[in-house]
Amino acid sequence: MRIVSVANEAGSAGKTSAVVNLGAIAAEKGLEVLVMDLDAQANATTWLGVTEPEKTISDILRLEATIPDALVATVVDNLWLIPSSADMTGTVLELGRVMGPEQRLRVALEKIPSPGPDLVILDCPGVMNLVTLSALVASHKVITVAQPTLKELQGVSRLESTVRDVSNLYRPDLTINAVIPSIVPQVRQPDGKDGPATSGGGAVYAQALAMLQAEWGELCTPPVRRSVRVPEAYAQQTPLNLHAPRDPVTTDYRNIYDFLQKLEVMP
Numbered sequence: 249m250r251i252v253s254v255a256n257e258a259g260s261a262g263k264t265s266a267v268v269n270l271g272a273i274a275a276e277k278g279l280e281v282l283v284m285d286l287d288a289q290a291n292a293t294t295w296l297g298v299t300e301p302e303k304t305i306s307d308i309l310r311l312e313a314t315i316p317d318a319l320v321a322t323v324v325d326n327l328w329l330i331p332s333s334a335d336m337t338g339t340v341l342e343l344g345r346v347m348g349p350e351q352r353l354r355v356a357l358e359k360i361p362s363p364g365p366d367l368v369i370l371d372c373p374g375v376m377n378l379v380t381l382s383a384l385v386a387s388h389k390v391i392t393v394a395q396p397t398l399k400e401l402q403g404v405s406r407l408e409s410t411v412r413d414v415s416n417l418y419r420p421d422l423t424i425n426a427v428i429p430s431i432v433p434q435v436r437q438p439d440g441k442d443g444p445a446t447s448g449g450g451a452v453y454a455q456a457l458a459m460l461q462a463e464w465g466e467l468c469t470p471p472v473r474r475s476v477r478v479p480e481a482y483a484q485q486t487p488l489n490l491h492a493p494r495d496p497v498t499t500d501y502r503n504i505y506d507f508l509q510k511l512e513v514m515p
């Protein structure tokens with residue numbers, strides 16, 4: 249069982265989009281996949297078509313349910329979900345008053361009877377709180393997602409320093425294993441193909457993308473282009489590989505999955 253966190257200490261980076269779409273692509277490849285929604289906004293839960301779940305991640309973190317108790321099937325074969333809901337906001341506050349709160353998710357995952365899922369993807373909230381910390385403590389691998397703009401790149405730096413602290417305190421092997429540049433505007437290039445804008449209004453993204461690629465080298469995946477298909481698929485509560493199987497943005501996520509597999513981040 250591979251446990252992968254998708255985290256960034258900046259909101260609206262494209263984390264949930266990566267979790268849902270990479271999870272659905274892994275499931276399409278035949279893996280048993282569990283997506284855990286750790287965010288009170290419950291965007292992964294909504295995207296995967298689950299409304300009014302009986303049990304949620306809150307119940308698990310309050311030790312009132314196990315992962316198998318809260319597991320629900322989704323619109324995608326082989327893709328399972330631990331849903332979230334708005335009461336995660338209260339749960340995060342309560343966690344501050346219990347013993348070893350940051351270990352609860354790791355312990356709950358260890359208790360999954362074997363054979364567990366092949367892949368567990370943790371969709372973290374866009375802030376550093378006890379839930380993001382528990383996700384990092386429970387994870388084998390960490391992926392971050394960043395829009396190539398200065399604000400987002402600062403979020404990656406903050407995550408890097410948090411991961412370093414978690415590595416010193418809990419998991420010596422923990423590090424950021426990959427960076428996905430996301431929501432990158434595309435323009436038609438001289439060769440007739442689409443690519444990141446390098447001049448005019450889009451140049452600022454190209455500069456930040458180049459910075460990200462220079463800093464992260466082979467850990468920087470190919471980018472996810474900006475596409476209306478993404479919010480559209482969310483509204484349809486269907487992952488991109490089912491909503492728009494041949495769309496270029498779906499191909500971006502497929503290429504990223506293959507890239508992450510080569511890096512041995514994804515199984």
Ligand SMILES: Nc1ncnc2c1ncn2[C@@H]1O[C@H](COP(=O)(O)OP(=O)(O)OP(=O)(O)O)[C@@H](O)[C@H]1O
Nearest residue numbers: 259260261262263264265374431473474475478479
């Ligand atoms: N490739 C894309 N093209 C266009 N819009 C996108 C793309 N990826 C994500 N978005 C939109 O950007 C917004 C943020 O995306 P997403 O929810 O995946 O980010 P997040 O990092 O999970 O945010 P949060 O920190 O709020 O959880 C959403 O409205 C989503 O529809």
Ligand SMILES: [Mg+2]
Nearest residue numbers: 263264287291
């Ligand atoms: Mg999100």
